[in-house]
Amino acid sequence: MTISVPATSANLGPGFDTLGLAVDLRNRVEFHPSKFFSVSIKGEGENNPRLKGNNLFISIFNDHYSRLIKNKQNFKFTFYNQIPMSRGLGSSSAVIVSAIASAHEAAGIRVSKRRILNHALVYESHPDNITPAVMGGFNVATVEKNKVFSQKKHLPDYLKAVVVIPNKQMNTSKSRTVLPKSYSKENAVYNLSHAALTVAAFFNEDWEMLKLAAQDRFHQKARMKTLPELFSVQKVAYESGALMSTLSGSGSTFFSLVYDEDSAMIANRMKQKFPDFNVKVLNFDNDGLIIER
Numbered sequence: 001m002t003i004s005v006p007a008t009s010a011n012l013g014p015g016f017d018t019l020g021l022a023v024d025l026r027n028r029v030e031f032h033p034s035k036f037f038s039v040s041i042k043g044e045g046e047n048n049p050r051l052k053g054n055n056l057f058i059s060i061f062n063d064h065y066s067r068l069i070k071n072k073q074n075f076k077f078t079f080y081n082q083i084p085m086s087r088g089l090g091s092s093s094a095v096i097v098s099a100i101a102s103a104h105e106a107a108g109i110r111v112s113k114r115r116i117l118n119h120a121l122v123y124e125s126h127p128d129n130i131t132p133a134v135m136g137g138f139n140v141a142t143v144e145k146n147k148v149f150s151q152k153k154h155l156p157d158y159l160k161a162v163v164v165i166p167n168k169q170m171n172t173s174k175s176r177t178v179l180p181k182s183y184s185k186e187n188a189v190y191n192l193s194h195a196a197l198t199v200a201a202f203f204n205e206d207w208e209m210l211k212l213a214a215q216d217r218f219h220q221k222a223r224m225k226t227l228p229e230l231f232s233v234q235k236v237a238y239e240s241g242a243l244m245s246t247l248s249g250s251g252s253t254f255f256s257l258v259y260d261e262d263s264a265m266i267a268n269r270m271k272q273k274f275p276d277f278n279v280k281v282l283n284f285d286n287d288g289l290i291i292e293r
C-alpha cells in the first residue's frame, strides 16, 4: 500500500491558522505486513537517526491501528520524504495525515477524507495546513466542536509557487512563542478584512488583488525578524512580479504565487540574490491525500 501527502503553505499572509494551500512536493510511505517491524527512510530525514527510533508517524499509526484492530501485526515501512522539516512547508501535517490514513488502510477500514481530517486535528490544533494536506488546493478552514469545516478552491495550472527555503529550521511550536499575546481592535480588523479579501480573490481568481490582500499584522513581522533576510526575499519577489509573497506557515520558507510564464525568471532572480537558500518552482496540488491500494 502506498499513501502520499503534499506539502502545504499555511497562513498566506493574513489568514493566520485559517488559510492554506497544497504544493506538489510529497511525502510517500509504502508499507506491508512483515514478520518484523522495520523503518527505512529515503530523502528528507534519512540521515537523522532519531527519526528511526522516535518517529511521529509510527506513534500516530500505532495509536490508530491499535484502536481499530485487536490483532497485533508488524509492518515494514519505507518512507520517501520530499518535504523539508521545520521549514514551514507542513512536514508535520503530512506525517500526521499519512499516519492516520495508513493505519485505517492497514486495518482494512475505508474512511472519508473528512474523517481523516478530523482525526488529524487531535495532533495539530490549527486546521490551516492539515486541511490542504488532506484535500489539496486552496482552503479556508475553521474548527467548531472538534471538527474542521472548510471550503476548497482548485488552483489553475497557469499559476506556480516559487519557494525560497533557508537552511535554518524554525520549529512551529517555538515560532508561535514569538507572537504577541493579544492584538488591538485596529489590527484585528485589518487582518480580518485582508484575510476575507484574500479568500474572495482566490475564489474569484482575481490574482492581481492578492498583493494588497495578503498583507498581515498578526505574525509575519515578528517571525521574519528572527531571520531578517526574509524581508529582502519578500521585497525581491514583489519587485520581480510575484502576485503574492508571504511567510510559509511559521517559516522559514518564503512562498510566492506567480504566473507560470514568470516563474523561471523570478526563481532565477531569487537564486542570484539568495545563493545560500534553496529555490524551487512547484506546481500546485489539487489532490491532497492519495491512497494507492
Ligand SMILES: Nc1ncnc2c1ncn2[C@@H]1O[C@H](COP(=O)(O)OP(=O)(O)O)[C@@H](O)[C@H]1O
Pocket: 027, 044, 045, 051, 055, 056, 057, 081, 084, 085, 086, 087, 088, 089, 090, 091, 092, 093, 095, 170, 171, 172, 173, 249, 250, 251
Ligand atoms: N518525515 C517525517 N518523519 C517523521 N517525523 C517528521 C517528519 N517530518 C516532520 N516530522 C516531525 O515534525 C516535526 C516538525 O514539525 P514542525 O516544526 O511543525 O515543522 P513543519 O513546519 O515542517 O510542519 C519534526 O521535528 C518531526 O518531529
Ligand SMILES: N[C@@H](CCOP(=O)(O)O)C(=O)O
Pocket: 008, 010, 011, 016, 017, 018, 087, 088, 089, 090, 091, 092, 126, 128, 129, 172, 175, 176, 219, 248, 249, 250, 251
Ligand atoms: N498557522 C500555523 C501554521 C504552521 O505551519 P507550519 O508549516 O510551519 O507547520 C502557524 O503559523 O503557526
